[in-house]
Amino acid sequence: xxxxxxxxxxxxxxxxxxxxxxxxxxxxxxxxxxxxxxxxxxxxxxxxxxxxxxxxxxxxxxxxxxxxxxxxxxxxxxxxxxxxxxxxxxxxxxxxxxxxxxxxxxxxxxxxxxxxxxxxxxxxxxxxxxxxxxxxxxxxxxxxxxxxxxxxxxxxxxxxxxxxxxxxxxxxxxxxxxxxxxxxxxxxxxxxxxxxxxxxxxxxxxxxxxxxxxxxxxxxxxxxxxxxxxxxxxxxxxxxxxxxxxxxxxxxxxxxxxxxxxxxxxxxxxxxxxxxxxxxxxxxxxxxxxxxxxxxxxxxxxxxxxxxxxxxxxxxxxxxxxxxxxxxxxxxxxxxxxxxxxxxxxxxxxxxxxxxxxxxxxxxxxxxxxxxxxxxxxxxxxxxxxxxxxxxxxxxxxxxxxxxxxxxxxxxxxxxxxxxxxxxxxxxxxxxxxxxxxxxxxxxxxx
Numbered sequence: 355x356x357x358x359x360x361x362x363x364x365x366x367x368x369x370x371x372x373x374x375x376x377x378x379x380x381x382x383x384x385x386x387x388x389x390x391x392x393x394x395x396x397x398x399x400x401x402x403x404x405x406x407x408x409x410x411x412x413x414x415x416x417x418x419x420x421x422x423x424x425x426x427x428x429x430x431x432x433x434x435x436x437x438x439x440x441x442x443x444x445x446x447x448x449x450x451x452x453x454x455x456x457x458x459x460x461x462x463x464x465x466x467x468x469x470x471x472x473x474x475x476x477x478x479x480x481x482x483x484x485x486x487x488x489x490x491x492x493x494x495x496x497x498x499x500x501x502x503x504x505x506x507x508x509x510x511x512x513x514x515x516x517x518x519x520x521x522x523x524x525x526x527x528x529x530x531x532x533x534x535x536x537x538x539x540x541x542x543x544x545x546x547x548x549x550x551x552x553x554x555x556x557x558x559x560x561x562x563x564x565x566x567x568x569x570x571x572x573x574x575x576x577x578x579x580x581x582x583x584x585x586x587x588x589x590x591x592x593x594x595x596x597x598x599x600x601x602x603x604x605x606x607x608x609x610x611x612x613x614x615x616x617x618x619x620x621x622x623x624x625x626x627x628x629x630x631x632x633x634x635x636x637x638x639x640x641x642x643x644x645x646x647x648x649x650x651x652x653x654x655x656x657x658x659x660x661x662x663x664x665x666x667x668x669x670x671x672x673x674x675x676x677x678x679x680x681x682x683x684x685x686x687x688x689x690x691x692x693x694x695x696x697x698x699x700x701x702x703x704x705x706x707x708x709x710x711x712x713x714x715x716x717x718x719x720x721x722x723x724x725x726x727x728x729x730x731x732x733x734x735x736x737x738x739x740x741x742x743x744x745x746x747x748x749x750x751x752x753x754x755x756x757x758x759x760x761x762x763x764x765x766x767x768x769x770x771x772x773x774x775x776x777x778x779x780x781x782x783x784x785x786x787x788x789x790x791x792x793x794x795x796x797x798x799x800x801x
Contacts, residue, residue, distance in 0.1 A: 355553040355561065369611035370570040376415045377576045382582040383452065386601065388413075389586060391495040392699075395454045395578060399463040399503030401534050402526075403564030404512045408503070408574045409456055415575065416717050422447060425456040436657070437757040438480070439487055443706035449697035451488040459484045460500070460552065466546045468537060480550045482785035486749055488557040493742055494700045497585045498557040501574055502549060505564045507538045543644040558593045571601070620767045639678035646679040646715070653712035655759045662766030663801075664758075664794050665776040671766065672717055685710065701725055701739075702750055722747055731800055770801055 395412070397405045408425055424445045433441045439459065447453035457465070463480040466472040472480070488498050505513070514531055517523040534541060553559045558596040560577045564570050620737065626634075649656060656677075662666040676684055689706045696704045702722060710716040725743040735743070754761050768776075780790040 355549060355559045362566050363568040363572070365568070366379075367591065368572065371572055374573075375472070375572060377580075379415050379575060379579050380417065382579055384585065385586050386452070386582060387420060387450045390449050391497060391585065393452040393497045393499065393582065393585075394447065394491065395452065395735040396460060396498065396500040397456045397457060397500070397503070398464070398548070399562075399564070400460075400505055400510060400541065401531055402510055402517075403503035403505045404567065404570045404574075405456060405503050405564070407567065408571065409454055409739070410502070411575065412454060412578070413569050416452065419448070421452045421454065423454040423456065424458070426458060426462055432711065435653075436709050437485060437753045437759075439753065440706060440709055443703055446699055446703055448695075449495075450698075452714070455623075459487065460548055464548055466543065467544055468534075468541050473524060477547075483753070484552055488552075488554070490702070490746055490749075492556040492591070492702060493746075495580060495739075496700075499578055499581045500552075500557055500559045501577065502545065502559050502561050503564045503570070504561060507535075507542075508536060509565050510535055512515065517569050523665075558591070559665050607723075614619055615765075615766075617767055622767065622769055622772070634670065635674065637797060639674070642675065643678045646683060649715075649760070650680075650713040651681060651756075654716040655712050657708045657710065657718070657754055657758075657762070658715065658760065658762040659718040659726070659765050660766065661723050662787070663768055663773055664797055665773050665780070665789075666766035668719055668764075668766050668770045671764070672719060675717065679715075683713070684717060686717045686719060688708060689724065691719055701735075701743075702746065705750070710759075712758075722750065773798065 359571075375500075384549055387794065393579050396734055397409060399405055412419065413423060415611055422445075429438075429441070442459055444452065445455075461479070463472065463477055463484070466480075467474070467477040473745075514527050514535060517527045546632070560573075562573050562577075571801075660672060662668050672686060678685065685708070690706075692701070692704065705722050708716055722743075725747075726740050732738040751761055775791055777794060780786040
């Protein structure tokens with residue numbers, strides 16, 4: 355954590371330094387457009403300490419075509435239907451661009467706790483999730499700049515009174531602002547706890563004195579410029595166990611319990627005759643239809659993923675599940691190679707944005723496990739990327755379950771001989787020929 359100078363600044367000196375800073379920021383932003391990482395600027399701190407004014411200046415100084423500002427209020431119905439960090443994953447900037455976050459995952463948690471809509475244990479957990487979120491972004495190359503604006507209780511009182519007496523600014527003062535002033539000491543302690551728990555080597559806080567507008571503006575701009583220049587020059591903030599650590603195969607593989615599943619344990623000799631199959635299918639589809647209706651009534655989301663070999667039957671299994679439920683309740687997401695747009699974000703971004711609302715289902719035909727499967731085997735992910743993906747995947751699924759989702763994961767197993775037989779069958783069946791190609795045979799070589 356760093357702090358900024360608290361002395362005043364003359365108008366003449368400010369204008370000279372502002373002009374130079376603005377030109378340098380624009381140049382750094384231009385260089386960023388050619389880079390392979392996004393920038394997230396977190397704006398937090400005390401009311402009336404200059405947060406809004408700083409954001410306005412950033413939008414004035416920088417090229418707004420490559421900058422987006424996000425301001426968050428209480429979660430909407432759509433947002434409450436997803437895990438808390440869904441709206442922040444949804445709003446990530448792509449590589450080469452800047453996102454500014456006003457009242458994001460830090461300030462939102464502070465205010466929720468201050469107004470007692472969140473227990474202290476929940477507050478600590480929210481800050482732990484903030485650290486996790488920032489760690490995942492930084493591991494993927496993002497630059498996270500966190501600015502904490504502060505003023506004294508006396509300065510806040512003076513500023514609110516001055517705004518009330520100013521016809522052009524009186525709209526900024528209302529019951530909410532005076533209520534927060536009344537609880538200033540409580541808010542200050544919560545901000546201090548936020549700093550204590552989330553001031554990390556990879557995403558440190560910079561404290562900015564909000565008492566003097568000119569000094570405040572330059573301090574914020576110069577901190578952003580310094581962070582941008584350092585990152586563009588190749589300097590990376592990192593925790594000892596995080597970014598660019600090249601794991602060995604053994605250190606990257608999660609520990610397995612004694613009763614862990616193994617593909618070698620799957621009994622591939624099991625069979626069922628057609629008549630019995632159809633009777634059982636009708637029974638289970640009926641039960642599934644009733645459960646799906648109960649899930650909708652109780653607001654339980656479902657995330658189901660299907661993984662397995664080519665031609666193993668993932669698509670067929672999904673069709674038998676979806677044919678038994680209301681088409682308005684589910685969505686099937688087929689995962690292939692990431693698109694050009696998806697490659698501009700953290701690899702989990704494309705999965706976060708498809709999460710279902712409460713009572714609805716998302717079924718993934720292949721999933722985030724591609725990072726430790728095909729991307730790893732094909733060399734599309736570096737050792738560091740697939741090595742840390744195990745923890746990232748567990749953390750992602752844990753957030754789903756904490757939110758109340760049912761998470762079901764299926765691996766469909768077949769033998770190499772059975773796969774080859776199905777390949778041949780597809781080639782000989784007109785309506786299945788689209789499912790087979792040279793890529794499938796090439797993948798077999800890496801079984």
